[in-house]
Amino acid sequence: MQDYQKRLALSLLAYAVQKNINVEQLCERSGVDIKTLRSETSTDFSTQQFSALWLVATELSRDPFFGLHFGESLQLTALGVVGELLRHSRTIGEALTHAAGFGHLVTDMMTMEMERAEQSFTLRFIPDHDRQIAYPELFRQVMDFFMAFALHEVDGLILRKMNPSVVKMAHGQTKLYEYQRVLRCPIIQRSDTYSMEFASDYWDEPILTADYELQRVLLRKVSTLNDAFANTQVLSERINRYLLANAYMGVPTLDAIAANLNVSSRSLQRKLQEEGVTYQQLTDSMRKSLALHYLKSGNYPVKEVSYILGYNELSAFNRAFRRWTGTTPASYQKKYS
Incomplete structure (x- = not known):
């Protein structure tokens, strides 16, 4: 995944040049060594640096839609073998299905799915x-980027431009016309979800650069990268993603998580200890993130949030929330109401 982040970061720098941003200043303020970033062998490039590049570039460009415009301009070649796989797919439906299936190799801010x-x-x-809660401004820019890129990535690959019939997003209430222009859609609906809906006739639209033999080779290569990514994921991150994805089911026990990962409870504890974290800390972090999200949304009363997060008593939730934030759930919710 680091290779893809580096590739995307270099594309971001190239776009910054087009926006008349001083790249040396951008890298210095982001804590990024440009020589290290351009090195083929170095992996010394962190998610924090990647995040800093985005935010500083947005600031220096003075463009509140930096991510949206970056996504509009980026070419498929920036995604390396994943981009090549999309370019040599047979149809739009097939290309977007591959994009959804391997999108997590490019970003850890979100995943994609086709319906x-x-x-x-x-x-x-x-x-x-x-990550949405921890980095709200970065999240907005990255979501703008991927929605624009997913649409514009097929430009030039088919004999017409794709136009969504409906776009749903959780932000973008200001300067709506810019989202309508870039996303080619007059209907932008405010929603808790992010999606683009297309007429069914786009699905079988043939891609002009399709190469079936090469596609099979690329698919094997990307699948190998996907397997390598799954095997190298930090255990605590895998558990954290599982907890968030299944939060509606409550907080599972350590034994239940171990069974899900096909390891013993003792082995799981040992591996987490090697990563410098405990299962209790992971569940605590997950509860905190969801508590902040639910309370800030204003859609749930404090008592219901406490129940959703698995607290048997409201007083226990109040104590935990005060430990996390220094304030009470009610005070926090009132701040955003």
């Missing part, structure tokens, strides 16, 4: 709620 109906199909963008 096909009789008259339409929908590309959904599913946020990593933990």
Whole structure:
């Protein structure tokens, strides 16, 4: 995944040049060594640096839609072998299905999924709620980027431009016309979800650069990268993603998580200890992230949030929340109401 982040970061720097941003200043303020970033062998490039590049570039560009415009301009070649796989797919439906299946190799801010109906199909963008809460401004820019890129990535690959019939997003209430222009859609609906819906006839639209033999080779290569990514994921991150994805089911026990990962409870504890974290800390972090999200949304009373997070008593939730934030859930919710 680091290789893809580096590739995307270099593309971001190239776009910054087009926006007349001083790249040396951008890298210095972001804590990024440009020589290290351009090195083929170095992996010394962190998620924190990647995040800093985005935010500083947005600031220096003075463009509140930096991510949206970056996504509009980026070419498929910036995604390396994943981009090549999309370019040599047979149809739009096949290309977008591959994009959804391997999108996590490019970003850890969200995942994608396809949903096909009789008259339409929908590309959904599913946020990593933990990162959404921790980096709200970065999250907005990255979501703008991927929604624009997912649409514009097929420009030139088919004999017409794709136009969504409906776009749903959780932000973008200001200067709506810019989202309508870039996303080629007059209907932008405010929603808790992110998605683009297309008429079904786009699904079988043939891609001009399709190469079936090469596609099979690329698919094997990307699948190998995907397997390597899954095997090298930090255990605590895998557990955290599982907890967030299944939060509606409550907080599972350590034994239940161990069984899900096909390891013993003792082995799981040992591996987490090697990563410098405990299972209790992971569940505590997940509860905190979701508590902040639910309370800030204003859609749930404090007592219901306490129940959702698995607290048997409201007083226990109040104590935990005060330990996390220094204030009470009611005071926090009132601040955002």
